[in-house]
Amino acid sequence: MNNNYIFFLLLLTMISVHSQNKETVYIWPDKTPSNDQIIEKTTQSRVSSGMITKITEVKYPSFTVYKPKSISNGVGVIVNPGGGYNILAIDLEGEEVAEWLTELGYTVFLLKYSVPKKEAEALNDLKRTIRIVRNDAEKYKIDAAKIGVLGFSAGGSLSARASTLYNKETYTEIDAIDTVSSRPDFSVLIYPAYLDKGENYSITPELKITKNTPPMFVFATSDDAHGNSSLVIAKALNDARVPVELHFLTDGGHGYGLRTGNVAAEAWPKLLEAWLKKTLLN
Template identity: 45%
Template sequence: MTNKIYISEDETPNQSKEKNEPKIAFDKNSNTTKLIEVTHPLIEVFKPEENNNNGKAILICPGGSYKILALDKEGTEPALWLNTLGYTAYVLQYRVPDNIEGAFNDVQNAFKIIKNKFNHTKVGVLGFSAGAHLCARLSTCFSKVSKTNENEIDAEQYKLDFSLLIYPAYLDLGENKSISPNLLQDKNVPPIFIFGTEDDAYFNSVLTFANYLKLLKSNFELQTLTSGGHGYGLRKGNKAAETWPSLVEKWLNSITE
């Protein structure tokens, strides 16, 4: 059973376009349903079976280069997998295309809504590619308030319990491919799991962020494979896609017990 919760019913910060239903396209080559425009951000709720509910929740941020959202491959499919582990999953439809700050507003507000409206014992995030960049920003910038609506939820400050970054991108946009400047140096970051492959064009993001966390003496785990590429989600037929879910499950069990 799923339901949708709109993040902002009134004015949406960092937006000039009118709110409309998302524009959807299907990519036959990748067998992926994509949202090619989102102007009315929302979270879609996926609940586990009641007898399997562990009380914890994960907000999922699909990737798509901030141009589109790979909605099924990096959103609904991971949500259904997380349900089998007992987690309530919230899939974020953040604003695209080309609205990076608006997307950051959306992930902040989505996380705050989940913390404010639902009674979960722990709440973390899971992101893929550009979505992992959003999760990294939220993990390291939790004390920074973005330009959000002035309401009760926005006034509250909440910290993640954990963060899962799968083939993250855009974490090395600093000088000489150093850490991206929009990842602030808040030292008290949550536990973070990072997964990537050496043949991924964005693999330097993985290494750069891991080195950054090491300097901060943060609690993190880095797992890599030699091959797998980018954008595989958890679909069968790709070794990386078949590997990271079991690693994540083991890590989550170790840090959330």
Template identity: 50%
Template sequence: MKYFKLQLLIILLSLAMAAQDRAIIYLWPDAVPGETEEKHPAVISDNVSGGVTRLTDVTNPILTVFLPEKPNNSKAGIIVCPGGGYSILAIDKEGYEVAEWLNDLGYTAFVLEYRVPKKQKGAAQDVQQAIKLIRSKALKFNLDTHQIGLIGFSAGGHLSALASTNYKNSFYKKSDYLSDISPRPDFTMLIYPAYLDKGEGKTIDANFKFDEQVPPFFIFGTADDYYGNSSLVMAQALRNNETSVELHVYNNGGHGYGLRKGNTAAETWPILAEKWLKNITKKH
């Protein structure tokens, strides 16, 4: 019991440090579409296995702003979508730590706390609203409105892919000043994405819509990942659509490794993604 309390205290302190001096943007200042529960702060899960902070019971989605000390010249803003099987959010491992890495590269990052658990429709609404909000605040954060991207992990990868292929379909009723702002991301990165092969015979999810305006993709996965087929079918669908896609399949590494040291895949994808990002943000 004492050990658990110590772990919980460490988590609370780490969250406080991560959020220190960082702005919070509420996605829905008024009513949250389709949400039946009252707004309240996300709940920190008792499960701290693997040294991961897990959030659940998100009813008031937010973006946490991470500003780089030394911005690069791209003026790109990147929304980070953590994974967690649509049940929790691995908020530090696939959120804050990723945002800090992007800051080190000179990019402005925004960590998305989308609705969980088991609220995929709400999560889809949240990511569309997040893209619109950041685009609307481009001047405030010194961003280019044509340089707004996504990076998603596991379920967050599924969410990012959904937003990147369904930008013509609004997931909620247009009713505010953001109505006419595009929810289309300008580039998308999927790191060990999951659930993309829900089509017949483990083919691409039929909910993804491909046209000539689908943004360029960077995809990284591993051969030994249980969800590894998702990377393959997405890359194939993008190739068939003649969309720019860079796919990397590493031999091993499993799933859910983030960018923490000790896993070769975790140490490899950031190097490849950094090169791709530099190239893609110069093209726009």
């Protein structure tokens, strides 16, 4: 058999496996790209944690499904990268995190929410995603009562907003999926930002925390310019008697994802893994 033909068959197999393992879902039925339209714009740059890939514009919000690499534990995690609501740090705070979680048995939904400067649209994107995932829980082989959000920086802000504004309808219902609950069952905030926009750096007034707010895991460091966000939301959750686990380290800064070489980046995954097991799997 011709070697070029064999290579072609192998390439097709690889593409097929890749597509089976990573499904892309566009979340708004009237906003999907045609073949001649640019789906997203990306750039690369170097930061303290190394090279990162940034999505600078998202016109067609979508999520990518990452199936568990080990035995599924039935838990779904919607991952929200950060980037100041201006860009998405799609590899550092998205793809790399998704790969790690799938090794632990989680089914991951990596959200590419609307940017730049579309905070209201981003919230709607996440709420719609939660509804789609819950509606299709059987398809994804997850428990409809074990679907949570995990966000970094602005993605942490977005996750907190979705966790506290699920009862507020922020867009017009378009189909039956929008009758499904958009409340996350748990929320993970890693070095979240913009949660202390209240008077004297108190909690952002938009966030409405009640006893029904989902349990949260919060991680940040004292040398992070946004560190106060973690402190104020942890206090508000505790005051409302919502289960919260806060880890606040001395060093680490901001925007490190889970890349090695940073004490905070090496700490939070182990702490989160233990919290998830305790909260969802026991």
